[in-house]
Amino acid sequence: MRYPVITSCYLGFSLLGLLPGLLLGGCQPSAPAGDPPSASPVEENTASPPETARVEVSAAQYQHAGIHLGGLQRRVMSQTLPVTGMVDVPPENLVSLSAPLGGFVKRTELLQGMRVRKGQVLATLENPEFITLQQDYLESKSQLTYLTLEYERQRELRQQNVSSAKLFQQTTQDYERTQIRVEALAEKLALIGIRAERLTPGKISRMAPLYSPINGYVTEVHVNVGTWVNPTDVLFEIADTDHLHAELTVFERDLSRIRPGQKIRFTLPNEDQRERTATVYLVGKAIGEDRSARVHGHLDKEDSALLPGMYLQARIEMGTDSVPVLPQGAVVTTAEQAYVFVQRGRRQEGGQQVYDFERIPIQTGVSEGDYVQVELPDRMDAATESIVVQGAYALLSLMENGEEEGHGH
Known part of the structure; x- marks a missing residue:
């Protein structure tokens, strides 16, 4: 032809x-309604x-x-599973800072995106309770000094049977009670950033510093100078971006195919040509309302260009x-x-x-x-x-x- x-x-x-194909197609017996088609790894x-x-x-x-x-x-x-997700930080690398006793924000210079170091002063708070707390500590410490000497004296008298047992027991009780109080007040002072061992009668202050507990970047600033904050208020949020991970969303039907150790290859929407890799570390055990679970992947190489919250497109290698x-x-x-x-x-x-x-x-x-x-x-x-x-x-x-x-x- x-x-x-x-x-x-x-x-x-x-x-x-075409005619033989049409005739053969018309003569093929139809599959039973109850028999589903066989599964194939190729897209149908x-x-x-x-x-x-x-x-x-x-x-x-x-x-x-x-x-x-x-x-x-x-x-x-490599058989791969396409998924989406975001760059995230583990809970221990994300810190929300608050003031345990509250107070007025007297001084802060923090801006979103600033780099901070562990132990750096982030803000200074002012609260009359700070004065009372320092006063109680110094008074209790002074009383403890007196009771320590009295305890030693009563113990020696008791050993010589000069003092009564009741008086020695009373002195011991007062000494131990005051010792406990001094230690408890020292811990309260530590909560507001005041080191008790450096506190003296001439160094009482109405202000206390707020220190950064980690190295990282300021992701949120919720206060300004003059703001009154309660103990439950979050002042700043800091993220340590040195240990980011890939948080992926995997649908329920694919979860059985995911195993720790599988390789993840991902790209950012604005960097399609640059591929990064990670490794599956944990597979979530809870199914959300959208019938999906979270898969946690550790980055194979830390990348300072990545930021928490970035959207990513990934493929999980299922094997070969x-x-x-x-x-x-x-x-x-x-x-x-x-x-x-x-x-x-x-x-x-x-x-x-x-x-x-x-x-x-x-x-x-x-x-x-x-x-x-x-x-x-x-x-x-x-x-x-x-x-x-x-x-x-x-x-x-x-x-x-x-x-x-x-x-x-």
């Missing part, structure tokens, strides 16, 4: 070639399969398109498998359907060499490097097919141009 000539390429459909397209099409090219067009033929190969490919593949350039996509071109023969026509190609719809799977996993239709013999591995888009262009000109007639 001769195909109609359409400008630079020959395009047509072989009704005789539930839409009706597109029609195949043929294109004929001359020897000159063949050479100009740079067409090269090849066949299916088998390669070990030997699958049929083709070079990326062999697969063309149009109208959301992937195709390959297969050579169906060549012949002499009008003194010229003519090559016949058929466009075949396929299903694609994972891609890695320059190769993509493919699944050919069952009617094709993958071992003998001559597939266009280079120049496929040139053939597609010739076909589409021929269709447009054909419609114009």
Whole structure:
């Protein structure tokens, strides 16, 4: 059968070639309603399969398109699961600071994004209770000094049976009670940033410093000078970005495939060409309302460019498998359907060499490097097919141009 000539390429459909497929398709018994289709790692397209099409090219067009033929190969490919998530910090690296006794913010110079060091003064608070607390400590400490001497004296008198047992017991009780009070007041002073061992009667202050407990960056500032803060109010939030992690969202149906130790490859939306890696550390055990769980991944290399809250797109490597593949350039996509071109023969026509190609719809799977996993239709013999591995888009262009000109007639 001769195909109609359409400008630079020959395009047509072989009704005789399609008829056996149609007859066979009509005779195939339908699957029972209760039997689900078998699962396949390759993405399935539930839409009706597109029609195949043929294109004929001359020897000159063949050479100009740079067409090269090849066949299916088998390669070990990583099976990956696409997920989304965000950059986050572990709880021990995220600190919310408050003032245990409250007070007025007397001084602070913090701004969001500032770098702070552990032990750095972040703010100074003023509260009359600070004075009372220091006063109680110094008075109790002075009383403890007296009771320590009295305790030693009563113990010696008791050993000599000069003092009564009751008096020695009373002195011991007063001494221990005061010792406990001094230690408790010292701990209260530590809560507001005052070191009890440095406190003397001449150094009582109405102000107390608020120190940073970690190195990191200020992520939130909730106060300003003159603000009264209660003990439950959060003044600042600090994040230590030296140990960020990837917090991924994985849907319930995929959780059984996730294991600690699997590799994670992720990119940021504005850095598609820069890929970072992490490793699955923990898999969440709680399912949220959206039927997903959290997967925690540790970064393989710390990156100062990452910030908490950044959105990321990731792929979790599920393992490897030997699958049929083709070079990326062999697969063309149009109208959301992937195709390959297969050579169906060549012949002499009008003194010229003519090559016949058929466009075949396929299903694609994972891609890695320059190769993509493919699944050919069952009617094709993958071992003998001559597939266009280079120049496929040139053939597609010739076909589409021929269709447009054909419609114009």
